Amino acid sequence: MADQDKDQKDKTEKKRQRDDSAQPVVLPGIHRYQFFSNLKDRALTKNLNRLMMFGIITTLGVDIIKPLFRGLTQTIYCYECRACYATQDNCPVGIPFQAELVVASRVSDYRRFINNGGLKCVRCGNCTSFCVQYIELQEVFGQMQTITMDAIRKGKVPKGVLVRAMEEGLVGRDFIADVADVLGKRT
């Protein structure tokens, strides 16, 4: 009887053992059970690294898909080296942190774009010559201005952000009438 039990136990154990190489490939060089923990091993701590991995992949996905969707593909190539800060006095409207505008454009962060002077950029292209990735910054900023103004008209940007931008001279002459108009309608 004891032998039978042992045989049964061995059989069950064998069944639960996996043969990784016989499993379908989910990524090049990675079989299914190498990607997900075996059921019997599943525990929160053992799967935390997988959860982290999915989190990172999702974040990267958002970072890449969003600009692609908005037509701001070039922003993906910015690796935030901040070499463009060397523009300094060559920026006619005194924008100090061009990389902030690029990152704001990549993630469609209107508030960050406005607060860093994105709406006063005159798209001269002077900062482009400092970009080590040869990103056409004036094109990126121009597209993001259009998208931001659209969001402002649709009421997606808080009134406080617009009031502060107007007070601090962060809205250029191309957009000042439109922003004032939106603010007037919101009072």
Ligand code: SF4
């Ligand atoms: S493109 Fe815009 S941010 Fe760049 S130098 Fe010209 S005004 Fe400044």
Ligand code: SF4
């Ligand atoms: S120099 Fe180019 S790659 Fe570097 S932070 Fe500025 S925009 Fe991004």
